[in-house]
Amino acid sequence: MDILGMYPTFYMPWIGSAWVMGIIGVIHVVASHTSVGAAFLFALLETKAYRENKPELMDFIQRYGKFLLVFSYIVGSVTGVGIWYAITIASPRGTAGLIHSFVWVWAAEWVYFTVEVIGVYALVYLIGKIDRLTHLKVTWAFALASWATMLLIVGIISFMMWPGNDAWYQTGSTNDAFYNINFFAHLGVRTGSMLVMATVVGLIVTAGMKDKSEALRRSVVRTLTPIGLIGGAFSAIMFFYYLQTLPYNARVMLDAHLLPQYAAGMIAVVAVTVAYLVFAWWRPLWVTTWIAVPLFLFIAIVGVWPEERMRESMRKPYVAGQYIYGNQVIARDVPGKGIKGEVDIIAEKGLLKVHPFIPDRLRTITPGNQLEVGRLLAKISCANCHALEAGAPLRSLPDKFHGATDKDLIAAFINGPLKHGAVPYMPRIDLPAEEVQAIAAFLADANAHREGGTAQSPSTAAVPVAAANKE
Numbered sequence: 001m002d003i004l005g006m007y008p009t010f011y012m013p014w015i016g017s018a019w020v021m022g023i024i025g026v027i028h029v030v031a032s033h034t035s036v037g038a039a040f041l042f043a044l045l046e047t048k049a050y051r052e053n054k055p056e057l058m059d060f061i062q063r064y065g066k067f068l069l070v071f072s073y074i075v076g077s078v079t080g081v082g083i084w085y086a087i088t089i090a091s092p093r094g095t096a097g098l099i100h101s102f103v104w105v106w107a108a109e110w111v112y113f114t115v116e117v118i119g120v121y122a123l124v125y126l127i128g129k130i131d132r133l134t135h136l137k138v139t140w141a142f143a144l145a146s147w148a149t150m151l152l153i154v155g156i157i158s159f160m161m162w163p164g165n166d167a168w169y170q171t172g173s174t175n176d177a178f179y180n181i182n183f184f185a186h187l188g189v190r191t192g193s194m195l196v197m198a199t200v201v202g203l204i205v206t207a208g209m210k211d212k213s214e215a216l217r218r219s220v221v222r223t224l225t226p227i228g229l230i231g232g233a234f235s236a237i238m239f240f241y242y243l244q245t246l247p248y249n250a251r252v253m254l255d256a257h258l259l260p261q262y263a264a265g266m267i268a269v270v271a272v273t274v275a276y277l278v279f280a281w282w283r284p285l286w287v288t289t290w291i292a293v294p295l296f297l298f299i300a301i302v303g304v305w306p307e308e309r310m311r312e313s314m315r316k317p318y319v320a321g322q323y324i325y326g327n328q329v330i331a332r333d334v335p336g337k338g339i340k341g342e343v344d345i346i347a348e349k350g351l352l353k354v355h356p357f358i359p360d361r362l363r364t365i366t367p368g369n370q371l372e373v374g375r376l377l378a379k380i381s382c383a384n385c386h387a388l389e390a391g392a393p394l395r396s397l398p399d400k401f402h403g404a405t406d407k408d409l410i411a412a413f414i415n416g417p418l419k420h421g422a423v424p425y426m427p428r429i430d431l432p433a434e435e436v437q438a439i440a441a442f443l444a445d446a447n448a449h450r451e452g453g454t455a456q457s458p459s460t461a462a463v464p465v466a467a468a469n470k471e
């Protein structure tokens, strides 16, 4: 094997492709969880309307259904396609790896999604036009199809974390991948939280129903809020179960980097959501648009962003199945799929020789092109997780070296912990000496030209060396 099956590297300055993916993903999760959760709220409410003969509840379902058609389905579909595009350029091999395991799961999901979209139209436009029992069956079919799309996707994204056993590596079978160790826990977290999202959005819809009777608004709010609270409690319990199903690298990342940053926000979201739902139950008519919309935004942004960020970060250094690193290098052999690890080949031959998308003039390092090669190598090896600009928000690489301008110090880190795979959340990156020198020269230069001043003091710059010396 002379050339590895790599793709061109897509680099998004400052925020990296990770944040592009994260922003699209958060919008998608909010839209899709709201619509799947709402499908269940509709089914439960309509069952109540049918059993207790309260046809006026159907007014709410119709209005919420139209709201979903305009917002959730359009935003959800557009961002769904956006996710495909973003992951394909950000992580082409991760995406290819998933397709090789899950192509029929995606096909099945598409079928359920089609049923869901037809279902929501049928639900909204057939109210009052077909008999009530048939309509109730349509609504339940819509709810189950919606949840099926979530169930199928959760199998895939939990496999991205890890299969959790050795079977899949040996068999490569879709079942071993899909029923991975954190599938049920993850499905539980999302199923509970979709009910919360749908309740919170449902309160926006009820707040807008000023033209309807107070009795109807009260009855809707009093039915929705307990469902939201029970969903939230279930989601919280499943979250603790989920934590037990994580791999070692994820726990390190969680304890060392994520919880210190996000724990306060997560507790705040839970507290505010519980207080809000209890308040709404107590005073259903006090929930105005001015309260409902900001609370929705707060829960969506402060709740979903850290959740998605954490799931993405905890997977580090891998993007999928603990065999494809974030930087697209294959981390290990997967006999079940005929896949071979690539770290050692790269160490022996050098990335410049085995990567297909290196311009010919950069394949050999010279004093004249060293910085340019260093930048390209850093882009390929590190930029999936680190921005290359000083001060950039996505774990800026110059900042991670604390502004160091000393090439040897930077090279010592790469030749130490990175080469030996000693950092649990970073790939093992083992490169020939001259390639390490090029990356180090580029980073030292980036720090020497930091905007707004000089490099930081030598005492902080010494931190990575201390880490390297532990080796």
Ligand code: HEC
Binding pocket: 257, 316, 317, 318, 325, 326, 327, 378, 381, 382, 383, 384, 385, 386, 395, 397, 400, 401, 413, 414, 418, 423, 425, 426, 427, 429, 439, 464, 467
């Ligand atoms: C798959 C993702 C990934 C890749 C690829 C990656 N890193 Fe990291 N790196 C991380 C994470 C995650 C952290 C933890 C810090 C954080 O979250 O802010 C980190 C931290 C660091 C630190 C700070 C020391 C520490 O242990 O926290 C340095 C220095 C660093 N990376 C250098 C590099 C260099 C140089 C490359 C490329 C040759 C690279 N990284 C490639 C994910 C990655």
